[in-house]
Amino acid sequence: MKKITYTIVVAVILSLSACKTDAKKADNGKLNVVTTTTMITDLLHNIGGDAINVVGLMGSGVDPHLYKASEGDVAKLVDSDVVFYGGLHLEGKLVEVFEKMEKTNKKTVAVSDALDKKELIGSEYFASNYDPHIWFNVLFWKRITTYVANELKKLDPKNTAIYEENSKMYLEKLAKLDSDLRETISQxxxxxxxxxxxxxxxxxxxxxxxxxxxxxxxxxxxxxxxxxxxxxxxxxxxxxxxxxxxxxxxxxxxxxxxxxxxxxxxxxxxxxxxxxxxxxxxxxxxxxxxxxxxxxxxxxxxxxxxx
Missing domain, CATH: 3.40.50.1980 (Nitrogenase molybdenum iron protein domain)
Incomplete structure (x- = not known):
C-alpha cells in the first residue's frame, strides 16, 4: 500500500473537503464515521450499531505508533463526517492531520479528551508527556464510552435514543468485564x-x-x-x-x-x-x-x- 507524506495528506484533505458535497452521506442517510485503532472501531460499532457507517483505518496487528497514512486513507477521511482517534500522540504524526482537519468543517474527536490529565500516567519519553494506552483501564473505557455516545448525539440527534440504549448496554458489559478480570487475577x-x-x-x-x-x-x-x-x-x-x-x-x-x-x-x-x-x-x-x-x-x- 502506497504511503504518502503528511504535508500531502493535509493538503489533499483540505482541498477535497472544501469541494465535498453531501452526496456520499445521502447514500443511506447515516453518519459516516472514520476511526483509527481497532479498539476505537470496536467501540463505535458497539455504540452506533446500524445507525452509523464505520470505517477503520487500522486493522489487526497494526502498530498505531508507526502507522503512516495511505492514499486510501485520504479518501476515507475526506468522505467522513467525523473522525474518532485516540489522541495523546498515540497515532504519531496522524494527530497533526486531525488537528489541521479540525480547522476546517471536518469534525475530529480525540477520545482521550474524556479523561482528566491528572489521572493519566506521565511519561517524559513520549511526545504528549502521557502514556496513551488508556484502553487498558476499563473504568477509563467506560468514561470514554459515555463521551463518544454524547458526541454522536450532538452530530446525529435523530438517533439519540439508539446511542443512549447501546451505550447503556455496553457499559453494563464493561462493568461485568472488570469484575470478571479481577476474579481471574485473584487466582x-x-x-x-x-x-x-x-x-x-x-x-x-x-x-x-x-x-x-x-x-x-x-x-x-x-x-x-x-x-x-x-x-x-x-x-x-x-x-x-x-x-x-x-x-x-x-x-x-x-x-x-x-x-x-x-x-x-x-x-x-x-x-x-x-x-x-x-x-x-x-x-x-x-x-x-x-x-x-x-x-x-x-x-x-x-x-x-x-x-
Whole structure:
C-alpha cells in the first residue's frame, strides 16, 4: 500500500473537503464515521450499531505508533463526517492531520479528551508527556464510552435514543468485564504479578490490577531497545524469579526472543508465556477481535503463564 507524506495528506484533505458535497452521506442517510485503532472501531460499532457507517483505518496487528497514512486513507477521511482517534500522540504524526482537519468543517474527536490529565500516567519519553494506552483501564473505557455516545448525539440527534440504549448496554458489559478480570487475577499470588512485555503498553493495566509492569521498549515502539536494555531486564527477570515473558501482536517478537536468550545465557530459564494484544485487537470476526474478548484473552494468558 502506497504511503504518502503528511504535508500531502493535509493538503489533499483540505482541498477535497472544501469541494465535498453531501452526496456520499445521502447514500443511506447515516453518519459516516472514520476511526483509527481497532479498539476505537470496536467501540463505535458497539455504540452506533446500524445507525452509523464505520470505517477503520487500522486493522489487526497494526502498530498505531508507526502507522503512516495511505492514499486510501485520504479518501476515507475526506468522505467522513467525523473522525474518532485516540489522541495523546498515540497515532504519531496522524494527530497533526486531525488537528489541521479540525480547522476546517471536518469534525475530529480525540477520545482521550474524556479523561482528566491528572489521572493519566506521565511519561517524559513520549511526545504528549502521557502514556496513551488508556484502553487498558476499563473504568477509563467506560468514561470514554459515555463521551463518544454524547458526541454522536450532538452530530446525529435523530438517533439519540439508539446511542443512549447501546451505550447503556455496553457499559453494563464493561462493568461485568472488570469484575470478571479481577476474579481471574485473584487466582495469581501478588508476588507473581510481574508482567514483562515487548513495550510499555500495559502500565494502566498494571495500575488497575496490581501488576508490576516492565517493558523492554518504551511507551512508543518507535524507540528501539538496545543491548543494555536487554541486559538490565534479563537481570531483573532473574532477580525476581519471573517465570514467563510475553510477546505482543503489534511488535516484532525478536526483541522478546533476544531477552529470553539473554536470560538463558546466564544459565537461567524463562518461558515465552504467550502473545498479548496491546496496540491492536485480534482478527475481525474472532473473540479477540473485540475489546472485551481481547482483554479477557490477555488476562487469562497472563495468569495461566505466571501461576
Amino acid at each position: 495469581l499470588p501478588e508476588e507473581k504479578r510481574v508482567l514483562v512485555t515487548a513495550h510499555d503498553a500495559f502500565n494502566y493495566f498494571g495500575k488497575s490490577y496490581g501488576f508490576n509492569v516492565v517493558g523492554l521498549q518504551g511507551i512508543s515502539t518507535a524507540t528501539e531497545a538496545g543491548v543494555q536494555d536487554v541486559q538490565e531486564l534479563s537481570k531483573f527477570i532473574i532477580d525476581n524469579k519471573v517465570k514467563a515473558i510475553f510477546v505482543e501482536t503489534s511488535v516484532p517478537k525478536r526483541t522478546i526472543e533476544a531477552l529470553q536468550a539473554s536470560v538463558q545465557s546466564k544459565n537461567q530459564n524463562v518461558t515465552i508465556g504467550g502473545t498479548l494484544y496491546s496496540d491492536a485487537l485480534g482478527d475481525k470476526g474472532t473473540v479477540e477481535g473485540t475489546y472485551i474478548g481481547m482483554f479477557r484473552y490477555n488476562v487469562t494468558t497472563i495468569v495461566a503463564a505466571l501461576k
